[in-house]
Amino acid sequence: MTGAVYVTGAAGFIGSHLVDRLLEQGRSVIGMDNLKLGRRSNLEKALAGPRFDFIEGDVNDVAAATERLRRHRFGPIGEVWHLAANSDIQAGAADPEIDLRDTFLTTHSTLRLMEALSIPALVFASTSAIYGELDVPLREDTGPLFPASRYGAMKLASEAAIAAATQMFVERAWIFRFPNVIGPRATHGAIFDFMAKLRKDPSRLEVLGDGKQDKPYLHVQELLDAMFLAREKSGGAINCFNVSGDSSTTVRYIAERVVASAAPGARILYGTADRGWIGDVPRFRYVTDKIRALGWRPKLSSNEAVDRTIGELAR
Numbered sequence: 652m653t654g655a656v657y658v659t660g661a662a663g664f665i666g667s668h669l670v671d672r673l674l675e676q677g678r679s680v681i682g683m684d685n686l687k688l689g690r691r692s693n694l695e696k697a698l699a700g701p702r703f704d705f706i707e708g709d710v711n712d713v714a715a716a717t718e719r720l721r722r723h724r725f726g727p728i729g730e731v732w733h734l735a736a737n738s739d740i741q742a743g744a745a746d747p748e749i750d751l752r753d754t755f756l757t758t759h760s761t762l763r764l765m766e767a768l769s770i771p772a773l774v775f776a777s778t779s780a781i782y783g784e785l786d787v788p789l790r791e792d793t794g795p796l797f798p799a800s801r802y803g804a805m806k807l808a809s810e811a812a813i814a815a816a817t818q819m820f821v822e823r824a825w826i827f828r829f830p831n832v833i834g835p836r837a838t839h840g841a842i843f844d845f846m847a848k849l850r851k852d853p854s855r856l857e858v859l860g861d862g863k864q865d866k867p868y869l870h871v872q873e874l875l876d877a878m879f880l881a882r883e884k885s886g887g888a889i890n891c892f893n894v895s896g897d898s899s900t901t902v903r904y905i906a907e908r909v910v911a912s913a914a915p916g917a918r919i920l921y922g923t924a925d926r927g928w929i930g931d932v933p934r935f936r937y938v939t940d941k942i943r944a945l946g947w948r949p950k951l952s953s954n955e956a957v958d959r960t961i962g963e964l965a966r
């Protein structure tokens with residue numbers, strides 16, 4: 652890996668941890684975020700050092716970003732880690748423009764920027780949502796794919812746009828299909844939502860759905876370990892990986908653990924639907940042979956990752 656790194660969605664949950672990790676590795680990093688979901692405070696440590704530059708702006712303003720990066724003091728950009736997206740699936744169900752603009756167009760715009768500046772390598776944050784609701788263990792080559800949310804559809808379209816770009820100007824791309832990623836600084840998700848609800852009313856917790864939703868959770872630091880290892884060890888033009896451990900966690904488990912930590916004794920009220928909202932996929936399992944073959948496996952089970960995150964947030 653050579654040259655400076657450009658990170659979109661840098662002030663968000665995963666993006667800000669990624670920036671910290673890249674800086675620890677000695678890289679120079681330029682982060683971009685419109686602060687719609689992300690927070691400048693997530694980048695406090697990065698901003699205090701000399702090898703980080705933050706651009707507050709919209710990824711879709713390609714002309715402005717190209718201008719800022721063309722003669723940057725950090726030199727030519729060696730690679731882009733594209734994480735900017737609408738991470739709020741429910742907001743995307745309510746407003747059809749959100750995922751088109753922030754989940755798909757940001758990818759198209761990032762590719763245009765890469766073409767303009769001849770940046771050779773791209774790492775992309777994809778998701779289990781591209782698979783939709785398939786009742787089989789999900790392999791990277793499972794298909795055909797019919798996503799259940801606009802968010803999933805726009806991520807799948809992004810993967811397609813990246814694949815096409817590798818036939819033209821992107822030399823190498825890595826697509827990581829994340830599970831549910833958790834840890835400090837999260838901007839959404841069950842742990843985040845439950846904690847916010849209990850801060851408002853510590854006597855009760857209303858859960859969306861019946862609590863039986865059951866999915867793999869991965870701590871953000873273990874996700875980054877997997878991405879850096881695969882970035883290092885896989886050499887094709889287009890490299891696609893499911894990332895998760897073998898185990899999973901129910902929403903019921905999360906609700907009980909958050910209540911025990913944040914508001915002991917609060918009543919937990921479950922809904923009746925098998926899912927939390929339109930576009931929610933109640934359960935999935937990844938086949939992770941590809942990433943495991945590179946030597947990665949998480950140290951924490953899914954439940955342990957949940958417990959660690961709740962502990963980190965309680966501090």
Ligand SMILES: NC(=O)c1ccc[n+]([C@@H]2O[C@H](COP(=O)([O-])OP(=O)(O)OC[C@H]3O[C@@H](n4cnc5c(N)ncnc54)[C@H](O)[C@@H]3O)[C@@H](O)[C@H]2O)c1
Binds near residue numbers: 683752753776779
């Ligand atoms: N957290 C998860 O469980 C999870 C799971 C699967 C995939 N992902 C993907 O990982 C990436 C990071 O997710 P996250 O959980 O850190 O979410 P996040 O919302 O914390 O981070 C996304 C960031 O992108 C920024 N952004 C959105 N649209 C933008 C635009 N047009 N211009 C500039 N900035 C923009 C937001 O302000 C936010 O800071 C996203 O692409 C998300 O889809 C996350």
